[in-house]
Amino acid sequence: MEHFFRHEAGRIVSLLxxxxxIGNLQLAEDVVQETLLEAFNRWSFGAIPDNPSAxxxxxxxxxxxxxxxxxxxxxxxxxxxxxxxxxxxxLEGSFREEQIGDSMLRMFFVCCHPSLPPxxxxxxxxxxxxxxxxxxxxxxxxxxxxxxxxxLLRAKREFKRRNLPLEIPADESFGxxxxxxxxxxxxxxxxxxxxxxxxxxxxxxxxxxxxxLCGLVIEGFPGQRASLALMSLMCFHAARFDSRIxxxxxxxxxxxxxxxxxxxxxxRRGHFYLSEAAQGEAxxxxxxxxxxxxxxxSAKDFGSTRWExxxxxxxxxxxxxxxxxIGLNRAIILSQTQxxxxxxxxxxxxxxxxxxxxxxxxxxxxxxLYSRTGEKGLxxxxxxxxxxxTASKAELxxxxxxxxxx
Amino acid sequence: xEDFMLVIKGYDYANVTPETMxxxxxxxxxxMEKMTQAGRYKGGxxxxxxxxxxxxxxxxxxxxxxxxxxxxxxxxYVIVLAKDYDEAVEFAKECPLIxxxxxxxRKLGKM
Numbered sequence: 001m002e003h004f005f006r007h008e009a010g011r012i013v014s015l016l017x018x019x020x021x022i023g024n025l026q027l028a029e030d031v032v033q034e035t036l037l038e039a040f041n042r043w044s045f046g047a048i049p050d051n052p053s054a055x056x057x058x059x060x061x062x063x064x065x066x067x068x069x070x071x072x073x074x075x076x077x078x079x080x081x082x083x084x085x086x087x088x089x090x091l092e093g094s095f096r097e098e099q100i101g102d103s104m105l106r107m108f109f110v111c112c113h114p115s116l117p118p119x120x121x122x123x124x125x126x127x128x129x130x131x132x133x134x135x136x137x138x139x140x141x142x143x144x145x146x147x148x149x150x151x152l153l154r155a156k157r158e159f160k161r162r163n164l165p166l167e168i169p170a171d172e173s174f175g176x177x178x179x180x181x182x183x184x185x186x187x188x189x190x191x192x193x194x195x196x197x198x199x200x201x202x203x204x205x206x207x208x209x210x211x212x213l214c215g216l217v218i219e220g221f222p223g224q225r226a227s228l229a230l231m232s233l234m235c236f237h238a239a240r241f242d243s244r245i246x247x248x249x250x251x252x253x254x255x256x257x258x259x260x261x262x263x264x265x266x267x268r269r270g271h272f273y274l275s276e277a278a279q280g281e282a283x284x285x286x287x288x289x290x291x292x293x294x295x296x297x298s299a300k301d302f303g304s305t306r307w308e309x310x311x312x313x314x315x316x317x318x319x320x321x322x323x324x325x326i327g328l329n330r331a332i333i334l335s336q337t338q339x340x341x342x343x344x345x346x347x348x349x350x351x352x353x354x355x356x357x358x359x360x361x362x363x364x365x366x367x368x369l370y371s372r373t374g375e376k377g378l379x380x381x382x383x384x385x386x387x388x389x390t391a392s393k394a395e396l397x398x399x400x401x402x403x404x405x406x
Numbered sequence: 407x408e409d410f411m412l413v414i415k416g417y418d419y420a421n422v423t424p425e426t427m428x429x430x431x432x433x434x435x436x437x438m439e440k441m442t443q444a445g446r447y448k449g450g451x452x453x454x455x456x457x458x459x460x461x462x463x464x465x466x467x468x469x470x471x472x473x474x475x476x477x478x479x480x481x482x483y484v485i486v487l488a489k490d491y492d493e494a495v496e497f498a499k500e501c502p503l504i505x506x507x508x509x510x511x512r513k514l515g516k517m
Contacts, residue, residue: 005424037419040427041452044434045482133423 003205005036008053009131012060014103017128018166019064019094022110022159025128031067035060061095104129105220106166108213112180113164120155121184122191123148130209140202141191168220181217182230182286185210189234193241200245207238228277229286235270236293239263251394255302267297288317307337324353328362340369360389364399371406379406407487409448410494413510414503417481419455433502441486446497450484481507485514 009032016028039056049055111124119141126132126140138148169177192206214231221227243261246252274290291313299305311333318326327350335343347366356362367382383403390396422430441447460468484501488494491511498509 003425003428005428009424036424036427037422037455040422040431041454041482044431045438045450045452131424133421133425135421136423136425 003131004052005040006131008032008056009036010129011100011104012057013128013131014107015095015100016060016064017107018099018103022164022166025156025159027067029128031060031063035063057095057097101216101219103166104216106168108181108184108216109168109177110159110164110166112177112184113159114176114180115158115162116155118183118187120151121180122187123151124155125184125188125213126209127152129213136202139199140206178217178221178224178226182226182284185214185217185230185234186286188213189237193237200249204241207234207241210234211238223280225277225280225282226284226286228273229284229290232270232273232277233286233290233293235266235273236290236297239266239270239297245394249394251398253398259301262297270294270297283316285317285320288313288320305336307333311337324350324356325359325361327353328356328359328365332365335369335372340372344369344373358389360386360395362386363389364402367399367402367406371402376406407489409514410486410488410491410497411512411514412450412484412486412494412498412501412503413512414452414481414483415508415510416477416479417507419481430502430506433505437500437502441497446487448485448487450482452482453480455481477508484509 012032012035013025013028016031017025020028035056038059039052043052108125108129111128112121116124123137123141126137127134132140134148134152135145137143138145141148168174189207189210192203192208192210211231211234214227214234217224217227218231239262240257242263243257243259244252252258270290271294274287274294277287277290292310295306295310295313311330314326314330314333318330328347331343331346331350334346344366347362347369350356351362363382363386367379367386370376370379370382380403383399383406387396387399387403390399438447438450462468484503486494486497488497491513494511494513498504498511501509503509
Protein backbone atom coordinates (compact mmCIF):
# COMPACT_ATOMS: atom_id res chain seq x y z
CA MET A 1 0.00 0.00 0.00
CA GLU A 2 2.75 2.50 -0.78
CA HIS A 3 1.47 6.10 -0.95
CA PHE A 4 -2.06 4.73 -0.58
CA PHE A 5 -3.32 7.68 1.48
CA ARG A 6 -1.75 10.27 -0.77
CA HIS A 7 -3.02 8.67 -3.94
CA GLU A 8 -6.51 8.16 -2.52
CA ALA A 9 -6.56 11.85 -1.61
CA GLY A 10 -5.87 12.74 -5.24
CA ARG A 11 -8.51 10.37 -6.57
CA ILE A 12 -11.29 11.45 -4.24
CA VAL A 13 -10.62 15.20 -4.28
CA SER A 14 -10.84 15.04 -8.07
CA LEU A 15 -14.05 13.05 -8.02
CA LEU A 16 -15.70 15.29 -5.42
CA UNK A 17 -14.63 18.44 -7.23
CA UNK A 18 -16.15 17.12 -10.42
CA UNK A 19 -19.43 16.67 -8.54
CA UNK A 20 -19.42 19.82 -6.42
CA UNK A 21 -17.72 22.16 -8.87
CA ILE A 22 -14.35 23.85 -8.68
CA GLY A 23 -15.69 26.56 -6.36
CA ASN A 24 -16.02 23.90 -3.70
CA LEU A 25 -12.54 22.52 -3.95
CA GLN A 26 -11.97 23.34 -0.30
CA LEU A 27 -15.08 21.39 0.70
CA ALA A 28 -13.80 18.40 -1.27
CA GLU A 29 -10.42 18.66 0.43
CA ASP A 30 -12.05 18.84 3.86
CA VAL A 31 -14.17 15.76 3.22
CA VAL A 32 -11.12 13.85 2.03
CA GLN A 33 -9.00 14.88 4.99
CA GLU A 34 -11.73 13.78 7.40
CA THR A 35 -12.17 10.50 5.55
CA LEU A 36 -8.50 9.68 5.51
CA LEU A 37 -8.15 10.58 9.16
CA GLU A 38 -10.95 8.16 9.98
CA ALA A 39 -9.30 5.43 7.91
CA PHE A 40 -5.97 6.12 9.55
CA ASN A 41 -7.44 5.96 13.05
CA ARG A 42 -9.37 2.76 12.45
CA TRP A 43 -6.68 0.94 10.58
CA SER A 44 -3.92 1.89 13.00
CA PHE A 45 -5.74 0.19 15.86
CA GLY A 46 -7.87 -2.35 14.07
CA ALA A 47 -8.18 -4.44 10.94
CA ILE A 48 -7.57 -3.05 7.47
CA PRO A 49 -10.51 -3.91 5.16
CA ASP A 50 -9.98 -6.19 2.17
CA ASN A 51 -10.60 -3.36 -0.23
CA PRO A 52 -9.31 -0.20 1.47
CA SER A 53 -9.87 1.89 -1.61
CA ALA A 54 -13.58 1.00 -1.77
CA UNK A 55 -13.90 1.64 1.97
CA UNK A 56 -12.41 5.11 1.63
CA UNK A 57 -14.71 5.88 -1.27
CA UNK A 58 -17.80 4.77 0.64
CA UNK A 59 -16.94 6.87 3.67
CA UNK A 60 -16.14 9.90 1.52
CA UNK A 61 -19.49 9.48 -0.20
CA UNK A 62 -21.34 9.31 3.12
CA UNK A 63 -19.54 12.39 4.41
CA UNK A 64 -20.23 14.28 1.21
CA UNK A 65 -23.92 13.36 1.38
CA UNK A 66 -24.12 14.52 4.99
CA UNK A 67 -22.46 17.71 4.05
CA UNK A 68 -24.93 18.11 1.23
CA UNK A 69 -27.93 17.59 3.52
CA UNK A 70 -26.54 20.09 5.97
CA UNK A 71 -25.94 22.66 3.27
CA UNK A 72 -29.45 22.12 1.90
CA UNK A 73 -30.76 22.74 5.37
CA UNK A 74 -28.76 25.93 5.65
CA UNK A 75 -29.88 26.97 2.20
CA UNK A 76 -33.55 26.71 3.18
CA UNK A 77 -33.02 28.72 6.28
CA UNK A 78 -30.56 31.33 5.22
CA UNK A 79 -31.47 31.96 1.61
CA UNK A 80 -27.78 32.29 0.97
CA UNK A 81 -27.61 30.14 -2.10
CA UNK A 82 -24.00 30.01 -2.91
CA UNK A 83 -23.66 26.43 -3.94
CA UNK A 84 -25.28 24.67 -6.78
CA UNK A 85 -25.41 21.11 -5.60
CA UNK A 86 -26.67 18.00 -7.37
CA UNK A 87 -29.45 15.98 -5.84
CA UNK A 88 -28.65 12.83 -3.84
CA UNK A 89 -29.64 10.49 -6.71
CA UNK A 90 -27.43 12.30 -9.13
CA LEU A 91 -24.65 12.20 -6.60
CA GLU A 92 -25.00 8.45 -6.14
CA GLY A 93 -24.36 7.86 -9.83
CA SER A 94 -21.30 10.06 -9.86
CA PHE A 95 -19.47 7.92 -7.31
CA ARG A 96 -18.45 5.16 -9.61
CA GLU A 97 -14.97 3.77 -9.90
CA GLU A 98 -14.83 4.41 -13.65
CA GLN A 99 -15.39 8.12 -13.04
CA ILE A 100 -12.14 8.48 -11.13
CA GLY A 101 -9.62 8.48 -13.97
CA ASP A 102 -11.72 10.95 -15.90
CA SER A 103 -12.09 13.24 -12.86
CA MET A 104 -8.35 13.20 -12.22
CA LEU A 105 -7.60 14.02 -15.81
CA ARG A 106 -10.01 16.97 -15.75
CA MET A 107 -8.55 18.14 -12.46
CA PHE A 108 -5.04 17.93 -13.89
CA PHE A 109 -6.02 20.01 -16.91
CA VAL A 110 -7.58 22.64 -14.66
CA CYS A 111 -4.49 22.72 -12.42
CA CYS A 112 -2.50 23.55 -15.56
CA HIS A 113 -4.78 26.43 -16.52
CA PRO A 114 -2.86 29.23 -18.28
CA SER A 115 -4.22 31.87 -15.89
CA LEU A 116 -2.00 30.44 -13.14
CA PRO A 117 1.73 31.06 -12.86
CA PRO A 118 3.77 27.91 -13.65
CA UNK A 119 4.94 27.47 -10.04
CA UNK A 120 1.33 27.47 -8.90
CA UNK A 121 0.42 24.82 -11.45
CA UNK A 122 3.15 22.65 -10.01
CA UNK A 123 2.16 23.30 -6.40
CA UNK A 124 -1.53 22.67 -7.12
CA UNK A 125 -0.79 19.45 -8.93
CA UNK A 126 1.28 18.26 -5.99
CA UNK A 127 -1.41 19.25 -3.54
CA UNK A 128 -4.55 18.13 -5.31
CA UNK A 129 -3.55 15.21 -7.50
CA UNK A 130 -0.62 13.85 -5.55
CA UNK A 131 -2.03 14.50 -2.07
CA UNK A 132 1.05 16.22 -0.64
CA UNK A 133 0.72 18.68 2.24
CA UNK A 134 1.92 22.26 2.01
CA UNK A 135 4.95 21.50 4.12
CA UNK A 136 5.90 18.54 1.94
CA UNK A 137 5.49 20.64 -1.20
CA UNK A 138 7.62 23.38 0.33
CA UNK A 139 10.28 20.86 1.16
CA UNK A 140 10.19 19.36 -2.33
CA UNK A 141 10.30 22.72 -4.07
CA UNK A 142 12.88 24.19 -1.67
CA UNK A 143 10.41 26.84 -0.58
CA UNK A 144 8.67 27.48 2.73
CA UNK A 145 5.27 26.40 3.97
CA UNK A 146 3.81 29.91 4.23
CA UNK A 147 4.78 30.72 0.64
CA UNK A 148 3.27 27.47 -0.64
CA UNK A 149 0.05 28.04 1.29
CA UNK A 150 -0.22 31.54 -0.08
CA UNK A 151 0.32 30.26 -3.60
CA LEU A 152 -2.31 27.54 -3.20
CA LEU A 153 -4.80 29.95 -1.68
CA ARG A 154 -4.35 32.45 -4.48
CA ALA A 155 -4.79 29.72 -7.09
CA LYS A 156 -7.98 28.45 -5.48
CA ARG A 157 -9.34 31.97 -5.31
CA GLU A 158 -8.60 32.33 -9.00
CA PHE A 159 -10.52 29.10 -9.70
CA LYS A 160 -13.46 30.41 -7.76
CA ARG A 161 -13.37 33.83 -9.35
CA ARG A 162 -13.32 32.40 -12.85
CA ASN A 163 -15.70 29.64 -11.86
CA LEU A 164 -13.80 27.30 -14.16
CA PRO A 165 -15.71 24.22 -15.22
CA LEU A 166 -13.90 20.98 -14.48
CA GLU A 167 -13.52 20.27 -18.14
CA ILE A 168 -10.89 19.48 -20.67
CA PRO A 169 -11.06 22.13 -23.37
CA ALA A 170 -12.50 20.66 -26.54
CA ASP A 171 -11.75 23.63 -28.79
CA GLU A 172 -8.49 24.92 -30.23
CA SER A 173 -7.20 25.72 -26.76
CA PHE A 174 -6.76 21.97 -26.12
CA GLY A 175 -3.38 22.00 -27.85
CA UNK A 176 -2.08 24.78 -25.64
CA UNK A 177 -3.47 23.17 -22.52
CA UNK A 178 -1.99 19.74 -23.09
CA UNK A 179 1.34 21.45 -23.69
CA UNK A 180 0.98 23.08 -20.31
CA UNK A 181 0.17 19.67 -18.82
CA UNK A 182 3.29 18.19 -20.40
CA UNK A 183 5.40 21.06 -19.10
CA UNK A 184 4.03 20.52 -15.62
CA UNK A 185 4.95 16.82 -15.73
CA UNK A 186 8.38 17.66 -17.13
CA UNK A 187 9.06 20.24 -14.41
CA UNK A 188 7.83 17.87 -11.73
CA UNK A 189 10.19 15.21 -12.97
CA UNK A 190 13.11 17.62 -13.20
CA UNK A 191 12.40 18.90 -9.73
CA UNK A 192 12.95 15.35 -8.53
CA UNK A 193 15.71 14.41 -10.90
CA UNK A 194 17.92 17.47 -11.02
CA UNK A 195 17.11 19.28 -7.84
CA UNK A 196 19.78 19.63 -5.24
CA UNK A 197 17.38 18.42 -2.59
CA UNK A 198 19.24 16.59 0.15
CA UNK A 199 16.41 14.10 0.70
CA UNK A 200 16.78 11.34 -1.83
CA UNK A 201 13.37 9.81 -1.10
CA UNK A 202 11.43 13.02 -1.74
CA UNK A 203 13.18 13.32 -5.08
CA UNK A 204 12.33 9.75 -6.07
CA UNK A 205 8.70 10.36 -5.07
CA UNK A 206 8.50 13.40 -7.32
CA UNK A 207 9.83 11.45 -10.29
CA UNK A 208 7.38 8.65 -9.52
CA UNK A 209 4.49 11.12 -9.41
CA UNK A 210 5.48 12.70 -12.72
CA UNK A 211 5.43 9.26 -14.33
CA UNK A 212 2.13 8.32 -12.73
CA LEU A 213 0.49 11.51 -13.99
CA CYS A 214 1.94 10.99 -17.44
CA GLY A 215 0.42 7.50 -17.45
CA LEU A 216 -2.94 9.10 -16.67
CA VAL A 217 -2.61 11.50 -19.61
CA ILE A 218 -1.56 8.69 -21.96
CA GLU A 219 -4.56 6.65 -20.89
CA GLY A 220 -6.89 9.59 -21.47
CA PHE A 221 -5.39 10.68 -24.78
CA PRO A 222 -3.55 7.73 -26.30
CA GLY A 223 -3.07 9.53 -29.61
CA GLN A 224 -0.91 12.29 -28.14
CA ARG A 225 2.61 11.35 -29.25
CA ALA A 226 4.27 14.00 -27.12
CA SER A 227 2.93 12.32 -23.94
CA LEU A 228 4.48 9.03 -25.05
CA ALA A 229 7.79 10.73 -25.83
CA LEU A 230 7.74 12.42 -22.44
CA MET A 231 7.11 9.09 -20.72
CA SER A 232 9.95 7.54 -22.69
CA LEU A 233 12.29 10.35 -21.65
CA MET A 234 11.38 9.90 -17.99
CA CYS A 235 11.85 6.12 -18.16
CA PHE A 236 15.37 6.52 -19.54
CA HIS A 237 16.32 9.08 -16.91
CA ALA A 238 14.71 7.19 -14.07
CA ALA A 239 16.65 4.09 -15.15
CA ARG A 240 19.86 5.88 -14.21
CA PHE A 241 18.59 7.33 -10.96
CA ASP A 242 20.43 5.02 -8.59
CA SER A 243 23.77 5.22 -10.36
CA ARG A 244 24.01 8.99 -9.98
CA ILE A 245 24.66 8.93 -6.28
CA UNK A 246 27.20 6.66 -4.62
CA UNK A 247 26.70 4.93 -1.28
CA UNK A 248 28.08 7.96 0.54
CA UNK A 249 25.58 10.29 -1.13
CA UNK A 250 28.18 11.88 -3.42
CA UNK A 251 27.48 12.76 -7.05
CA UNK A 252 28.84 10.31 -9.58
CA UNK A 253 29.85 12.04 -12.80
CA UNK A 254 28.18 10.57 -15.89
CA UNK A 255 31.18 8.82 -17.46
CA UNK A 256 32.02 7.13 -14.15
CA UNK A 257 28.52 5.80 -13.53
CA UNK A 258 28.27 2.06 -13.09
CA UNK A 259 26.08 1.09 -16.02
CA UNK A 260 25.27 -2.26 -14.49
CA UNK A 261 23.18 -0.31 -11.96
CA UNK A 262 20.95 1.07 -14.68
CA UNK A 263 17.45 -0.32 -14.48
CA UNK A 264 16.97 -2.62 -17.51
CA UNK A 265 13.20 -2.76 -17.15
CA UNK A 266 12.88 1.02 -17.25
CA UNK A 267 15.20 1.19 -20.26
CA ARG A 268 13.02 -1.39 -22.00
CA ARG A 269 9.94 0.68 -21.22
CA GLY A 270 11.73 3.79 -22.46
CA HIS A 271 12.34 2.13 -25.83
CA PHE A 272 8.75 0.89 -25.94
CA TYR A 273 7.29 4.37 -25.37
CA LEU A 274 9.76 5.93 -27.79
CA SER A 275 8.70 3.60 -30.59
CA GLU A 276 5.05 4.31 -29.76
CA ALA A 277 5.82 8.04 -29.79
CA ALA A 278 7.40 7.71 -33.23
CA GLN A 279 4.16 6.39 -34.81
CA GLY A 280 3.03 9.62 -36.31
CA GLU A 281 3.97 12.96 -37.70
CA ALA A 282 4.40 14.80 -34.42
CA UNK A 283 7.89 15.72 -33.34
CA UNK A 284 8.13 17.39 -29.95
CA UNK A 285 11.11 18.46 -27.91
CA UNK A 286 10.38 15.40 -25.76
CA UNK A 287 10.95 13.15 -28.78
CA UNK A 288 14.40 14.65 -29.19
CA UNK A 289 15.30 14.56 -25.53
CA UNK A 290 14.07 10.97 -25.34
CA UNK A 291 16.17 10.17 -28.40
CA UNK A 292 19.25 11.59 -26.70
CA UNK A 293 18.55 9.70 -23.48
CA UNK A 294 17.96 6.51 -25.49
CA UNK A 295 21.39 6.87 -27.13
CA UNK A 296 23.07 7.18 -23.73
CA UNK A 297 21.19 4.20 -22.37
CA SER A 298 21.99 2.08 -25.42
CA ALA A 299 25.75 2.64 -25.38
CA LYS A 300 27.64 -0.29 -23.86
CA ASP A 301 30.09 2.05 -22.17
CA PHE A 302 30.95 5.72 -22.19
CA GLY A 303 33.54 5.22 -24.95
CA SER A 304 31.03 3.77 -27.39
CA THR A 305 28.55 6.67 -27.11
CA ARG A 306 27.41 7.75 -30.58
CA TRP A 307 28.13 11.44 -30.10
CA GLU A 308 27.37 12.39 -33.71
CA UNK A 309 23.83 10.98 -33.39
CA UNK A 310 23.29 12.81 -30.12
CA UNK A 311 24.58 16.04 -31.60
CA UNK A 312 22.12 15.77 -34.49
CA UNK A 313 19.27 15.54 -31.97
CA UNK A 314 20.62 18.58 -30.16
CA UNK A 315 20.86 20.50 -33.42
CA UNK A 316 17.14 19.96 -34.13
CA UNK A 317 16.31 20.76 -30.52
CA UNK A 318 18.23 24.03 -30.77
CA UNK A 319 16.05 25.03 -33.71
CA UNK A 320 12.95 24.20 -31.71
CA UNK A 321 13.71 26.09 -28.55
CA UNK A 322 16.05 28.89 -27.70
CA UNK A 323 17.86 27.58 -24.69
CA UNK A 324 21.57 28.20 -24.16
CA UNK A 325 21.84 25.00 -22.11
CA ILE A 326 21.49 23.10 -25.39
CA GLY A 327 24.64 24.95 -26.50
CA LEU A 328 26.37 23.94 -23.29
CA ASN A 329 25.49 20.31 -23.94
CA ARG A 330 26.69 20.51 -27.54
CA ALA A 331 29.99 21.96 -26.33
CA ILE A 332 30.41 18.94 -24.06
CA ILE A 333 29.82 16.68 -27.06
CA LEU A 334 32.36 18.70 -29.03
CA SER A 335 34.90 18.09 -26.29
CA GLN A 336 34.37 14.34 -26.83
CA THR A 337 34.57 14.41 -30.62
CA GLN A 338 37.11 17.18 -31.24
CA UNK A 339 38.83 17.80 -27.95
CA UNK A 340 38.61 20.35 -25.15
CA UNK A 341 39.99 23.33 -27.13
CA UNK A 342 37.07 23.35 -29.58
CA UNK A 343 34.61 23.08 -26.69
CA UNK A 344 36.26 25.96 -24.81
CA UNK A 345 36.04 28.15 -27.91
CA UNK A 346 32.33 27.36 -28.24
CA UNK A 347 31.62 28.01 -24.55
CA UNK A 348 33.48 31.32 -24.61
CA UNK A 349 31.03 32.38 -27.26
CA UNK A 350 28.12 31.40 -24.99
CA UNK A 351 29.47 32.77 -21.72
CA UNK A 352 27.85 36.18 -22.08
CA UNK A 353 24.34 34.75 -22.42
CA UNK A 354 22.28 36.08 -19.52
CA UNK A 355 20.81 32.68 -18.72
CA UNK A 356 24.22 31.06 -18.46
CA UNK A 357 26.00 33.77 -16.50
CA UNK A 358 25.07 32.52 -13.07
CA UNK A 359 24.85 28.87 -14.10
CA UNK A 360 27.20 26.71 -12.08
CA UNK A 361 27.39 23.95 -14.70
CA UNK A 362 28.90 26.34 -17.25
CA UNK A 363 31.77 27.09 -14.91
CA UNK A 364 32.10 23.52 -13.72
CA UNK A 365 32.34 22.43 -17.37
CA UNK A 366 34.90 25.10 -18.24
CA UNK A 367 36.91 24.09 -15.17
CA UNK A 368 36.88 20.49 -16.31
CA LEU A 369 37.90 21.42 -19.88
CA TYR A 370 40.77 23.68 -18.75
CA SER A 371 42.10 20.98 -16.49
CA ARG A 372 42.15 18.69 -19.52
CA THR A 373 44.18 21.23 -21.52
CA GLY A 374 46.52 21.65 -18.55
CA GLU A 375 45.61 25.30 -17.90
CA LYS A 376 45.39 24.86 -14.15
CA GLY A 377 45.00 28.54 -13.25
CA LEU A 378 41.96 28.95 -15.48
CA UNK A 379 40.56 25.63 -14.32
CA UNK A 380 40.76 26.71 -10.66
CA UNK A 381 39.21 30.06 -11.51
CA UNK A 382 36.15 28.37 -13.02
CA UNK A 383 35.78 25.72 -10.33
CA UNK A 384 35.84 28.53 -7.74
CA UNK A 385 33.22 30.48 -9.70
CA UNK A 386 31.02 27.37 -9.83
CA UNK A 387 31.41 26.91 -6.06
CA UNK A 388 29.79 30.28 -5.49
CA UNK A 389 26.80 29.38 -7.66
CA THR A 390 25.40 26.24 -6.03
CA ALA A 391 24.00 25.46 -2.61
CA SER A 392 23.79 21.71 -3.07
CA LYS A 393 26.04 19.84 -0.69
CA ALA A 394 26.72 17.04 -3.17
CA GLU A 395 27.71 19.57 -5.82
CA LEU A 396 29.84 21.60 -3.41
CA UNK A 397 31.69 18.47 -2.31
CA UNK A 398 32.24 17.50 -5.91
CA UNK A 399 33.66 20.92 -6.83
CA UNK A 400 35.86 21.06 -3.74
CA UNK A 401 37.26 17.69 -4.71
CA UNK A 402 37.99 19.06 -8.17
CA UNK A 403 39.75 22.14 -6.76
CA UNK A 404 41.87 19.97 -4.50
CA UNK A 405 43.12 17.82 -7.37
CA UNK A 406 43.76 20.69 -9.80
CA UNK B 407 1.40 -8.89 35.46
CA GLU B 408 -0.77 -5.81 35.62
CA ASP B 409 -2.75 -3.77 33.12
CA PHE B 410 -1.34 -0.38 32.27
CA MET B 411 -2.98 2.30 30.22
CA LEU B 412 -0.90 4.41 27.91
CA VAL B 413 -2.91 7.59 27.52
CA ILE B 414 -2.15 9.27 24.20
CA LYS B 415 -1.77 12.98 24.75
CA GLY B 416 -1.14 15.97 22.54
CA TYR B 417 -2.03 14.24 19.32
CA ASP B 418 -1.85 16.79 16.53
CA TYR B 419 -4.59 16.05 14.03
CA ALA B 420 -4.55 19.42 12.34
CA ASN B 421 -1.46 19.02 10.27
CA VAL B 422 -1.38 15.34 9.52
CA THR B 423 -0.82 14.93 5.80
CA PRO B 424 -1.87 11.73 4.00
CA GLU B 425 1.78 10.71 3.67
CA THR B 426 2.33 11.21 7.40
CA MET B 427 -0.75 9.14 8.21
CA UNK B 428 0.67 6.31 6.15
CA UNK B 429 4.08 6.53 7.81
CA UNK B 430 2.57 6.58 11.29
CA UNK B 431 0.24 3.70 10.57
CA UNK B 432 3.03 1.65 9.06
CA UNK B 433 5.13 2.32 12.15
CA UNK B 434 2.42 1.61 14.71
CA UNK B 435 0.90 -1.58 13.34
CA UNK B 436 4.05 -3.74 13.48
CA UNK B 437 4.61 -2.66 17.10
CA MET B 438 1.01 -3.53 17.95
CA GLU B 439 1.32 -6.91 16.23
CA LYS B 440 4.61 -7.67 17.96
CA MET B 441 3.10 -6.79 21.35
CA THR B 442 0.01 -8.84 20.58
CA GLN B 443 2.07 -11.89 19.71
CA ALA B 444 4.00 -11.51 22.94
CA GLY B 445 0.67 -11.43 24.77
CA ARG B 446 1.31 -7.91 26.02
CA TYR B 447 -1.19 -5.93 23.98
CA LYS B 448 -4.68 -5.86 25.41
CA GLY B 449 -6.34 -3.26 23.22
CA GLY B 450 -6.51 0.33 22.31
CA UNK B 451 -8.55 2.86 20.44
CA UNK B 452 -8.27 6.34 19.10
CA UNK B 453 -10.74 9.01 20.12
CA UNK B 454 -12.54 10.62 17.26
CA UNK B 455 -10.97 13.93 16.36
CA UNK B 456 -13.01 17.04 16.93
CA UNK B 457 -14.67 18.61 19.89
CA UNK B 458 -16.02 16.55 22.75
CA UNK B 459 -18.28 17.72 25.55
CA UNK B 460 -17.04 18.88 28.88
CA UNK B 461 -19.66 18.46 31.58
CA UNK B 462 -18.43 20.77 34.30
CA UNK B 463 -21.38 20.36 36.62
CA UNK B 464 -25.10 19.71 36.36
CA UNK B 465 -25.71 22.99 34.62
CA UNK B 466 -22.61 23.60 32.57
CA UNK B 467 -21.78 21.62 29.45
CA UNK B 468 -19.02 23.04 27.31
CA UNK B 469 -18.86 22.09 23.66
CA UNK B 470 -16.85 24.92 22.26
CA UNK B 471 -13.39 23.59 22.96
CA UNK B 472 -10.53 23.37 23.04
CA UNK B 473 -10.89 23.19 26.79
CA UNK B 474 -7.27 22.33 27.30
CA UNK B 475 -3.85 23.14 26.06
CA UNK B 476 -3.33 21.15 22.89
CA UNK B 477 -0.66 19.04 24.53
CA UNK B 478 -3.23 17.96 27.09
CA UNK B 479 -5.81 16.75 24.57
CA UNK B 480 -6.34 13.04 24.79
CA UNK B 481 -6.13 11.29 21.43
CA UNK B 482 -6.73 7.71 22.49
CA TYR B 483 -5.38 4.94 24.67
CA VAL B 484 -3.51 1.66 24.56
CA ILE B 485 -3.67 -1.03 27.24
CA VAL B 486 -0.60 -3.19 27.76
CA LEU B 487 0.26 -5.97 30.14
CA ALA B 488 3.46 -5.26 32.06
CA LYS B 489 5.32 -6.56 35.11
CA ASP B 490 5.57 -3.13 36.69
CA TYR B 491 5.76 0.58 35.96
CA ASP B 492 9.35 0.27 34.72
CA GLU B 493 8.38 -2.23 32.07
CA ALA B 494 5.27 -0.26 31.09
CA VAL B 495 7.44 2.84 30.65
CA GLU B 496 9.81 0.82 28.48
CA PHE B 497 6.86 -0.21 26.32
CA ALA B 498 5.80 3.44 26.03
CA LYS B 499 9.31 4.40 24.92
CA GLU B 500 9.33 1.69 22.28
CA CYS B 501 5.85 2.54 21.06
CA PRO B 502 6.07 4.46 17.73
CA LEU B 503 3.39 6.88 18.97
CA ILE B 504 6.04 8.47 21.16
CA UNK B 505 7.59 10.05 18.05
CA UNK B 506 4.69 12.49 17.72
CA UNK B 507 2.80 12.62 21.00
CA UNK B 508 3.19 12.04 24.71
CA UNK B 509 2.16 8.91 26.55
CA UNK B 510 0.96 9.04 30.10
CA UNK B 511 1.48 5.67 31.76
CA ARG B 512 -1.16 4.75 34.36
CA LYS B 513 -1.72 1.52 36.19
CA LEU B 514 -5.31 0.32 36.03
CA GLY B 515 -7.02 -0.06 39.39
CA LYS B 516 -7.99 -3.52 40.59
CA MET B 517 -11.68 -4.33 40.45
